[in-house]
Amino acid sequence: MEKIIEVRDIVTSFGSTIIHDKVNLTVEKNNIYGILGESGSGKTLLMKEMIMLLKPTAGEVWVLGHKLSDIRYQDAQSLRHQWGILFQFGALFTSLTVAENIELQLKEYTSISKKMRDIIVKTKISMVGLPSRAGGLYPSALSGGMIKRAALARALAIDPKLLFLDEPTSGLDPIGARNFDALIVELRELLGITVVMITHDLESIYSIVDRFSVLADKHVVAEGSLENVLQSNHPFVERFFKNNYSEKIKMRVDGNV
Amino acid sequence: MRIIHYFTGFLDIISLMNTPYLRIEEHLDQINIYSMGEWTLYNEPDIxxxxxxxxxxxxITWDFSEMENFDTSGILLFMIYYEKFKACCKVRVVGYSKEQERMYHLLLKNRVKELVPVQTEGHLYHIGKFVVSGYEEFLKFLDFTGYLFVAFLRYFTHPANIRYKEIIYHIERSGLNALLIISLTSFLVGMVISYQSAVELARFGADIFIVDLAGVSITRELAPLITAIVVAGRSGSAYTAQIGAMKITEEISAMRTMGFDPYYFLVLPRMLALMIAMPLLIFFADILGIMGSMFAASLELNISYTQFLDRLQEVLSVKHFWIGIIKGPFFAILIAMIGCFRGLQVTDDTESIGYQTTASVVNSIFFVIFCDAFFSIILTEWGI
Known part of the structure; x- marks a missing residue:
């Protein structure tokens, strides 16, 4: 399997606070990879280190074959054209409408005609489950769930090979969340993309995530498929997966499959 | 297979077009389109x-078997031309993969046909909008002033509401920390005033009158104005940006729901702090401005510091100093009110912070100068 992302011995610390202490993980091509962990375990920080928003204190990150610590500017830019990122709170540009937000990268990086761009944008808006009138609205007029969808449409605008999602289903209604999952699976199968997602959503973990890692106590305490992770007896894994609620959801998901 | 096809098909080909993404063969009775290579975003314009x-x-027979890679834009492009060609001719699509077919159906499901008409606005619309929004802003400012006045009055009946800690904090931030920049500006302005007038005064042999001129103009007009302009640029803008950012992050909404009135917690402490700090800053600017002009006078006109100070005590009546100081709280009220009001006007987008901060500085400098002119007229009318 081709390795898309490799995180090797990452250490992250702020002053005397250590967030990650030698974190390792590997994301393989065409996988949906989940990152799970307690609040404050540094999931978002780890993602920020993968997308070059934050330099780790020590250790190395490889993304699509590039070593991020000494990447050249041109390589970094080309890397940025190959991935799409959904931020936890959307991070839409507030001075642009939803359609303009989605169109931005198409407009700047390709020479696609305005008419074709409009068609692409409208299709993406519909794909993520937004009504077509949402395209003309500014982010301040959107609800939390709509912001999430619009941000996903923006992340998908340039058909990235690699998709980073920071809590994609939080703030969505359960039905919307499942449609979200279905869309991600569909895109993974049709376009061969690789997805890295931070999630707490048990249904997503049981139904769509192929492999995942559990961050706790500054380390990855378990990595692999669901069965592999469930074998771990780390307190967080026990608490998260081995309870009535979690098992009920697992039964329901398994029943559907 | 391919060779045979070429061999038999070659005879009846009328025209052939060969490009990296498409090969189009026109036969006598049909057209063959072969999609090839990467049908992706960056190749879309060429295709x-x-x-x-x-x-x-x-x-038409449209063959997909040589397509190496595709994404949504490639399939969308196919979809558009498939629909277009279908309108006139029979189109047969062959050689597509399962993924390509599924992508086609996914996109077809989400294809939005209708276009929302874009409204364009004329000049009259913009003028009208400008006038109406100006009027609305004025009404909002009246509303703000009313609230603030009531909140201020309630300070006297409910002294427990006074936020001493915040007031002291803002005196430090807006007053104490501004000392350096204010001393520098007023020293320079005092120096320039003397330096420029020195040449003219020397021609009349009226050297010593430099003291009268500088003393009165600095204490009565220049020091208060310079202080107010620096404070408006420094603290007025900061008030707008702070309160505006709090508005965007919904901190102000949170405060309201918890029963913390933003007028008591945000606006009044800033206003009172500035009202206390401003006269002190003006006093400080007076001293530095006179020092600046003393310095220039001694350089240019050889008037010694002792001479200058003796003359200053003779000619500068204390009323000029007091008039300058009295202006302080008035300017402070204007700057703090405009700064806070503009901050509260910030809407949900980041651009409006920039707009309101600019408006805050421009408005407060304008109103400070306007207020100063008003003082001048009234005081002259009264003969002070």
């Missing part, structure tokens, strides 16, 4: 250009 040139008049 689009070639497809535009085709105007079919015969049945």
């Amino acid at each position: 689009h250009k070639i497809l535009q040139k085709i105007s079919p008049d015969k049945p």
Whole structure:
């Protein structure tokens, strides 16, 4: 399997606070990879280190074959054209409408005609489950769930090979969340993309995530498929997966499959 | 297979177009379109250009078997031309993979046909909008002033509401920390005033009158104005940005729901702090301004510091000093009110912080100068 992302011995610390202490993980091509962990375990920080928003204190990150610590500017830019990122709170540009937000990268990086761009944008808006009138609205007029969808449409605008999602289903209604999952699976199968997602959503973990890692106590305490992770007896894994609620959801998901 | 096809098909080919993404063979009775290579976002404009040139008049066979890679834009492009060609001719699509078919159906499901008309606005619309929004802003400012006045009055009946800690904090931030920049500006302005007048005064042999001129102009007009302008640029803008950012992050909404009135917690402490700090800053600016002009006078006109100070005590009546100081709280009220009001006007987008901060500085400098002119007229009328 081709390795898309490799995180090797990452250490992250702020002053005397250590967030990650030698974190390792590997994301393989065409996988949906989940990152799970307690609040404050540094999931978002780890993602920020993968997308070059934050330099780790020590250790190395490889993304699509590039070593991020000494990447050249041109390589970094080309890397940025190959991935799409959904931020936890959307991070839409507030001075642009939803359609303009989605169109931005198409407009700047390709020479696609305005008419074709409009068609692409409208299709993406519909794909993520937004009504077509949402395209003309500014982010301040959107609800939390709509912001999430619009941000996903923006992340998908340039058909990235690699998709980073920071809590994609939080703030969505359960039905919307499942449609979200279905869309991600569909895109993974049709376009061969690789997805890295931070999630707490048990249904997503049981139904769509192929492999995942559990961050706790500054380390990855378990990595692999669901069965592999469930074998771990780390307190967080026990608490998260081995309870009535979690098992009920697992039964329901398994029943559907 | 391919060779045979070429061999048999070669005879009846009328025209052939070969490009990296498309090969188009026109036969006597049909057109064969072969999609090849990468049908992705970055190649879309090239593919689009070639497809535009085709105007079919015969049945089409569109072959996908040589397509290496695709994404949504490639399939969308196919969809558009498939629909277009279908309108005139029979189109048969062959050689597509399962993924390509599924992508086609996914996109077809989400294809939005209707276009929302874009409204364009004329000049009259913009003028009208400008006037109406100006009027609305004025009404909001009246509303703000009313609230603030009531909140201020309630300070006297409910002294427990006074936020001493915040007031002291803002005196430090807006007053104490501004000392350096204010001393520098007023020293320079005092120096320039003397330096420029020195030449003219020397021509009349009226050297010593430099003291009268500088003393009165600095204490009465220049020091208060310079202080107010620096404070407006420094603290007025900061008030707008702070309160504006709090508005965007919904901190102000949170405060309101918890029963913390933003007028008591945000606006009044800033206003009172500035009202206390401003006269002190003006006093400080007076001293530095006179020092600046003393310095220039001694350089240019050889008036010694002792001479200058003796003369200053003779000619500068204390009323000029007091008039300058009295202006302080008035300017402070204007700057703090405009700064806080503009901050509260910030809407949900980041651009409005920039707009309101600019408006805050421009408005407060204008109103400070306006207020100063008002003082001048009234005081002259009264003969002070």
